[in-house]
Structure formats: C-alpha cells, structure tokens
Amino acid sequence: MLELRQVHKAYATPQGPLSVLAGVDLTLAPGESLALMGESGSGKSTLLHLAAGLDLADAGEVRLGDHDLATLAEPARARLRREAVGLIFQQFHLVPSLTVLDNLRLQARLAGVEDPAWSKQLLQRLGLDGLERRYPEQLSGGQQQRLAIGRALAPRPALLLADEPTGNLDEATAGEVLALLLELVAQAGCALLMVTHSPQVAAPLDRCLVLTHGRLAPRDASRNHTAAGA
Structure with a gap:
C-alpha cells in the first residue's frame, strides 16, 4: 500500500541544510497497522507528509499503491489524497461552520464516494448519533476527535495517516478513542500509519518503528542501539 525507498529530506536553516530523513525505508501492506x-x-x-504527498522527498522514492508520488503534479497528488488517503490530525481541523453530519460527510463528498449507510454507521459507532445538527464548538474534545476519525474513514480510504490522534485527550478518553479507531480501521480494511509518542498507544498496532537520526528501526532494536551508543 505504501513504500518508501531510501528517502531523504532536508530543510534549509540559517546554519545550512538540516537533514531530517537520511535514507528511510518503509513498507506498509494493505490492512496493516504501523506505529511510528x-x-x-x-x-x-515530515515522513507522514511525504506519505500523503503533501511534500516531496529530496531523494528516494515514495510510492502510494501503484503511484510514484514524485512523478505526479500537485493536482494529481491532491486527487490521489482525496481518493485513497484519510488524514487525522492532532488538532482535529474540523470546519466550524459545518454541522457534525456535514463534517463527517465532507471528505467522502470531495472524493465522490459518499455512502449514507456507512456514514450513519460511523455516527453510531463513534457515539455521535443524535448530535448530527450540532457544530464542533458544541462538542467535547473526545467527541471532536471521534468526528475527525469519522471524517477520515467516511470515504473508506486505502491508507489512513494519523498524527498523534489521541495526543490532546486524557488517558481514559484516549484509550476509548484508540480502541474505536482500530476497530473501524479493521472494518474499513485500510492500512494505518500512526505517529505517536506513547508506547501504550503503539502497543495494539501490528508493528512499531522508531525514527532516530533520520533512519527507522524496530522499537527494541532502536533501544538497543541507543544503549550501545551511550
């Protein structure tokens, strides 16, 4: 579903180029969940943005399905995001002028794949049934995060990218939201790449990789490497 081959990315700073990714290799299979x-x-x-085609690598290859993102112009990458990628942000990014129902439908409508039955099921599973006509400001933080999850899953994307999706929630609410997210991801059949700082959040996922000095390693291997260099 997603493949990164020897991906490099650096940013310009007053002190010179700052290397962020230095030869990253990653493969994510359809239906697999991976914590980063x-x-x-x-x-x-940065890695999440490259996977979504929101930014391009300086070198290496990022493939989403059959597409090499570097070969696509921005309109084509945007179309691919609408059709194949769901995005969940830590800050929710809900549209304040849209109701709960319209926020949930938004991504699916943009992709032209709205399924009213699936949207209704998402509302029920997310505990938002009966709140369809409310606006984001009338929801709790946990409800807003669940709505953001529903919006991302409404088009049934092939790939779901989540950046600290429970980072703004208390521990109990975060656990509930994570369990629900994983259930719905399995039901939708999409691959999941989740950025998190929490080992507890990473634990239920299929795999966990750690980004250190611009490269990826399995979590245990990364800890061993750090200890050896100490």
Whole structure:
C-alpha cells in the first residue's frame, strides 16, 4: 500500500541544510497497522507528509499503491489524497461552520464516494448519533476527535495517516478513542500509519518503528542501539 525507498529530506536553516530523513525505508501492506515513534523533531510528521504527498522527498522514492508520488503534479497528488488517503490530525481541523453530519460527510463528498449507510454507521459507532445538527464548538474534545476519525474513514480510504490522534485527550478518553479507531480501521480494511509518542498507544498496532537520526528501526532494536551508543 505504501513504500518508501531510501528517502531523504532536508530543510534549509540559517546554519545550512538540516537533514531530517537520511535514507528511510518503509513498507506498509494493505490492512496493516504501523506505529511510528521518535523524539520531538525527529521527522515523524515530515515522513507522514511525504506519505500523503503533501511534500516531496529530496531523494528516494515514495510510492502510494501503484503511484510514484514524485512523478505526479500537485493536482494529481491532491486527487490521489482525496481518493485513497484519510488524514487525522492532532488538532482535529474540523470546519466550524459545518454541522457534525456535514463534517463527517465532507471528505467522502470531495472524493465522490459518499455512502449514507456507512456514514450513519460511523455516527453510531463513534457515539455521535443524535448530535448530527450540532457544530464542533458544541462538542467535547473526545467527541471532536471521534468526528475527525469519522471524517477520515467516511470515504473508506486505502491508507489512513494519523498524527498523534489521541495526543490532546486524557488517558481514559484516549484509550476509548484508540480502541474505536482500530476497530473501524479493521472494518474499513485500510492500512494505518500512526505517529505517536506513547508506547501504550503503539502497543495494539501490528508493528512499531522508531525514527532516530533520520533512519527507522524496530522499537527494541532502536533501544538497543541507543544503549550501545551511550
């Protein structure tokens, strides 16, 4: 579903180029869930943006399905995002002028694949049934995060990218939201790449990789490498 081959990314700074990703290799199969961990500023969000085609790598290859993202112009990448990728952000990014129902339908409508029965099921499973006519400001933080999850899953994307999706929630609510997210991801049949700083959030996923010094390693291997270098 998603493949990164020897991906490099650097940003210009007053002190010169700052390397963030230095030869990253990653493969995510259809239906697989993967947690991406790492220290703040390690490049986790950058990797997520490259996977979504929101930014392009300096070198290497990022493939989404059959598409090499570097060969697509921005309109084609945007179309591919609408059709194949769901995005969940830590800050929710709900549209304040739209009701709960219209926020949930938004991504599916943009992709031209709205399924009213699936939208209704999502509302029920997310505990938002009966709140369809409310606006985001009338919801709790947990309800807003569940709505953001529903919006991303409404088009049944092939790939779901989630950036700290429970980072703004208390521990109990975060656990409930995560369990529900994983259930709905399995039902939708999509692959999941989730950025998180929490080992508890990463634990239920199929795999966990840690981004350190611009490269990826399995979590245990990363800890061993850090200990060896200490």
